[in-house]
Amino acid sequence: MNTARIDLHLHLDGSLYLPWAYETSLKRHVIPEETTFEQYYDLVFAKNTKDHSESITKFALMCAVLQEREDLYEAAYQLTVTLAEKGLYYAEIRFASQQHTERGMSQKEALQAVIDGAQAAMKEHPEIRVGIINCMMHKGESAAANWQENVETIAVTGELLGKGAVGLDLAGFENNGDFRDYAPLFAEAKKRGIPYTIHAGEMGIGEHVLDALDMGPAASGMASTACRKRSIWMRCCSHRFPWKSVYPPMSNGISTTQPIRCAGCLRPGRK
Numbered sequence: 001m002n003t004a005r006i007d008l009h010l011h012l013d014g015s016l017y018l019p020w021a022y023e024t025s026l027k028r029h030v031i032p033e034e035t036t037f038e039q040y041y042d043l044v045f046a047k048n049t050k051d052h053s054e055s056i057t058k059f060a061l062m063c064a065v066l067q068e069r070e071d072l073y074e075a076a077y078q079l080t081v082t083l084a085e086k087g088l089y090y091a092e093i094r095f096a097s098q099q100h101t102e103r104g105m106s107q108k109e110a111l112q113a114v115i116d117g118a119q120a121a122m123k124e125h126p127e128i129r130v131g132i133i134n135c136m137m138h139k140g141e142s143a144a145a146n147w148q149e150n151v152e153t154i155a156v157t158g159e160l161l162g163k164g165a166v167g168l169d170l171a172g173f174e175n176n177g178d179f180r181d182y183a184p185l186f187a188e189a190k191k192r193g194i195p196y197t198i199h200a201g202e203m204g205i206g207e208h209v210l211d212a213l214d215m216g217p218a219a220s221g222m223a224s225t226a227c228r229k230r231s232i233w234m235r236c237c238s239h240r241f242p243w244k245s246v247y248p249p250m251s252n253g254i255s256t257t258q259p260i261r262c263a264g265c266l267r268p269g270r271k
Helices: 018-027 037-044 052-064 069-085 107-124 143-160 179-191 207-214 224-228 230-238
Strands: 006-011 090-095 129-138 165-172
Touching: 006 069, 018 037, 018 052, 018 069, 037 052, 069 090, 069 107, 069 129, 090 107, 090 165, 107 129, 107 143, 129 143, 143 165, 143 179, 165 179, 179 207
Parallel strands: 006 090, 090 129, 129 165
Antiparallel strands: none
16 A cells, blocks of 8 residues: 655754755855864764753754855755655655844745745655745743744744745744743734644653643644653643654754654553
8 A cells, every 4th residue: 555655843954964064064164174074973963962952952053054045945955855755745844944044144035945945846856745834943041032033933934824834833942931931922823824833842841732732733843741741641632632753863863862753643542
């Protein structure tokens, strides 16, 4: 029986073709020119990190190489071609437009570059369809730290919704401040008709999954810590709360601290 292959949780900056990322990092002076590929590999892959909160800091190096429109375009193009060659039918690639403005790009220009790269690849490989999810970010000590950046993320996603963008997410280190402070942002997204998912329960306390559930997302991006507390797990099950995740070496490949996970609805196990 033929089975459609899909990937619903795929980070652009965690899925770069490493030889290209290395050469581009040298070209953009992201790393010292004397850096060897082997040294770069060790910088990128978090082989000896203590936990996932430490390993996600490695994404900064990947974001640093994606500060030009042509590089974002190329990264999205390469990834989409790779997915097509692997036989995928559909994928949702996520990234955070606010992480790519250090060299003068606007958030809208960053989002458009990723959309354009993916769409160029789809023209060559019509067997695959790709949608782009734009992530708001946890930064600083609370939601207030980058509130305006997140508001702009919502706005540009709304502008390009249906034109390559398919929704919003909230990603980053989720233990900063009160998780519920992000609720007004998702209320605004809902008012604009923008579908959204939320990274919750990837680290820290499982209660973040319940906070996310109260914000009405289409799915949770992680929810792994919900499994550790029966009361949280059962509430998620009662809502048949969808959750999506991946085996880390795909797009959380810079991390070796996380267990294998899959995608589906949370539901009670059989007795």
